[in-house]
Amino acid sequence: MDDIYGEYGGYFYVPMTQAFSLAIPVTIGCSWNKCLYCDLNHDNKFRKLALEEIKSHILRLKELNASRRSPVEKVVLAGGNPFCLDTPSLINIIKLVKEHFPEVKNISSFARADDVLRKSDDELLELKSNSMGELSLGIESGNDEILAFHNKGVTVEENNKAMAKLEELNIGYSTYIMLGLGGKTWSKKSATDTGKMLSNFNPQVITLVSLVLFKDAKLIEKVKTREFIKLKPLEYILEERLLLENLNMRNTIFNGTHKTNTLILKGKLPEHKELLLKRIDEFLESNDDRDLRDFEKHKWRRWSIE
Ligand code: SF4
Structure with a gap:
């Protein structure tokens, strides 16, 4: 598959x-490509593939x-945030996809809030009518200080507006939330603010990931100067518990099964909330930081082979 995905290097990832x-x-x-904690794109300079290359x-x-026995029904446009492309470019790509995979029912991609907000309602509806949906928004945290510290480039208000817009137009989306992004300073704040923020919306899925210190991420400098103090393994779980406590969802999958997470957890909200909290409490009772040290050591290695 190197001829197709080779240019992404070691970090090819999709939602x-x-x-x-x-x-x-x-x-x-x-x-x-300016978030302090991120080195997913490594040395890759942003580049839009020409239509001929995509073809x-x-x-x-x-x-x-x-x-394949079953037809291709779901496609994801790969790259950090392909939804940044203008609408005519996306429509041209969708046409190509459908010409060769006519049974496609949904075309998804990663998206930043500003990618969504740059598009008019009419453009978003046009994309929806051409099968774009299940967008994956990197919300990360519901706290502005944390987003600003990490140079996320979008505010909580913009994230709120993007989710509101997608819901108003009935376009499905999921959100990425990152445990530990606020470090020791903002851990509790991140959990409560994020829980309260998401409770105002109705994402299909909340995907939980845990902060990993990428060796070439700019965040490393802040760790060295103690401007950022990383959570200990059990503190990630405490943050997750507080987040879950503050989530009052109507119909959302809570997916904490990402490989960066120490505790693998998944359930439907609101139905499974109490059960999930119980699982977390059991985990906290039977583990201490020493037990989880090995897992932490391997997080980086596990990411690098994704
Ligand atoms: S928007 Fe996402 S992919 Fe881009 S730099 Fe930030 S975390 Fe990395």
Whole structure:
């Protein structure tokens, strides 16, 4: 698959909700690429693939999928935030996808709030009518100080506006939330603010990931100067508990099964909230930081082979 995904280097990734979707390269890297904690795009400079390049990947993927028993029904546009592309470009890509995979029912991608807000309602509706949905928004935290510290480039208000807009237009989306992003200073604040913020909305899935210190991320400098103090393993779980306590969702999957998380947890909210809290309490009772040290050591290695 190097001929298709090789340019992404060691960190090819798609939204967790799209793990079984066919990934079609559309952009390389992220158009923002300034978040302190992120080194997912490594040395990749942001680049939009030309339509001809995308077409050649689609043709190759068509060839590779020719013997599949079931048709390709779900596609994810790959890259840090392919939704930053303008609407005509996205429509051209969708047309190409549908020409070669006519049974596609949903086309998804990672998106930043500003990518959503840059598009008019009419554009978003046009994309929706062309099968774009299940967007994956990197919300990360409901606290502005944390977003600003990490140079996220969007505010809580913008994240709120993007989610409100998608819901108003009935476009499905999931959110990424990052445990530990506030470090020791803002751990509790992040959990309560994020829980309260998400409770105003109705994402299909809340995908929980845990902060990993990437060795080349700018955050490392802040760790060295003690401007950022990373949580200990059990503190991630305490933050998760507080977040869950503050979540009052109507119909959302709580997915904490990402490999960066110490405790693997998944359930439906609100139905499973008490059960999930009980699982967390049991975990906290039977583990201490020493037990979890090995897991922490391997987080980085596990990421690098994703
Ligand atoms: S927006 Fe996402 S992909 Fe881009 S730099 Fe920030 S965390 Fe990384």
